[in-house]
Amino acid sequence: MTENRESATPARQPGLPELRPVGESPLQPPAQARSQALNDHELPRDRSQAILEAAKQVGALLKRKGHRFALAGSVAVYAHGGSGHLQHDADFCVRRADAEAVARTLAEAGLTVRTPPEDWLMKTTCLGQDVDFLFELAHRPVTTDLLALAQDVPVDSVHMPVLPPTELMRGLVEAFSEHYCDFGPALAVARALREKVDWEDLRGSCEDEPMPAAFFFLLERLDVIAPREEPR
Template identity: 40%
Template sequence: MREALRHSASALKAAEVPFALAGSYALWVFGGPEGSHDVDLVVPEASVEDAAEALAAAGFEIERPPEDWLFKAWRQGVLVDVLHRLLGAPVESACLDGAEEHDVLGIRIRVLEPTVVMITKLLSLSEQYCDFGALLPYARAVREQIDWQRVRAETADHPFAETFVHLLDSLDIIG
C-alpha cells in the first residue's frame, strides 16, 4: 500500500492535480496505525478527470463504480480510492487549503488534518457500517491532535458519531 500511495501521489503531483491524503493513511501521518485496506485521496470535483488521466498514465487501472462520489485506481492489487465528494458535498479547493504539507514516504504532499478525517469517518457510520473497534485505535493514537469540541459540534445530530464520542469520554480517552 505504501508503494501505491507513493506512486499515486507522485503521479498527481507531476500532473499538477490538487489533492490531499485522507482516511486512515492521513491519520497514520499524525501517529495513528497504518491503514490496511486502501489509500484514500481527495481531489476537487473539478479535477476528477485530470486525476483519472494522471493515474492511468502512471499505470493504475481506473474503475468507475456506481457510487458518484469517487473513482478507484488499482495498482498491483492495491486500491487507491480517489474521492471528489465527502459526505455528499463536493470537494473544493478550499477543503484542500486547510490540509497541511507533510513528508510522506519521501514525498511532500498535503494531508487532511486529523479533526477533518475523524469527522468524516464518524459521519460515515451507519447501520450498515458501524465498526467502533476499527476507529478506536485511531482516536486513541491521535487524540491530542483532534479538536474534539469541533468533532462534537459537527457530529451532534448523528447518533452513531455521538455514541462513539460518548464511548471515548467514558473510557477517558478524550476530555
C-alpha cells in the same frame, strides 16, 4: 477508510467524465510509457508496506502534474503518527470537477482507471493495491476549501498534502448511521490522534446525531477524551 467498495466493470456514471482503461483510446499512453507503468514495479512483500508504497507513487505523480488533492484514509492517519497497520487501500480526496484531468494523468502513467457503481469515487490499482479517489467524504463533497486545509506532511520519504487529523476524524464520525456503526476502526484512530484533533469543533458539527453522540460517549468512558463540560 472506504466502506465495502467492490470494483465493477468500468461504466460511465451520471455527472462523471467518461473514463476508460489504459488499453483503450483515447487514454492509451505510448508504448514506452506503458512499459514503465507503476504496476510493473516489484511488489513489497508486506501488505501495509505495499499500500504505503502505492500511496507514495500516486501522490508523487499527482504532485508532479500539479493536481489539487489531499491524502486521506489510513495512510493519512499513519502520516500523522497513527498505526502502520494500513487498512484495505489508499485514499485520495479530489474535486469531482478534476476527475477527468486526474484520470488522464493516471492513464498516462499506465494505470487503469475504473468507475464503480458508486458515483462518489473512481478507482485504480497501483503495485497491486487499490487506490480510491474520493469526490465525497461522509456524503459531503470534496471542495476547494476542504483541500485548502490539507497539511504538507512527509509520507515516509514523500511530502504531500494530507487531510488534518480533525478532518480525518470528522469523515469517520459523520459516516456513522443506523446502517453503519462499526466503532472499532474509528476508535483506533481516535486513540492515535486524540491530542491532534479539535474535539470541540468535531462535537459541535455532529454530536446532535445519535450515532456520533454514542461514539463520543464511548470515548469519554474509555478516557480517550475528557467529558464535555455542561454549561451552568
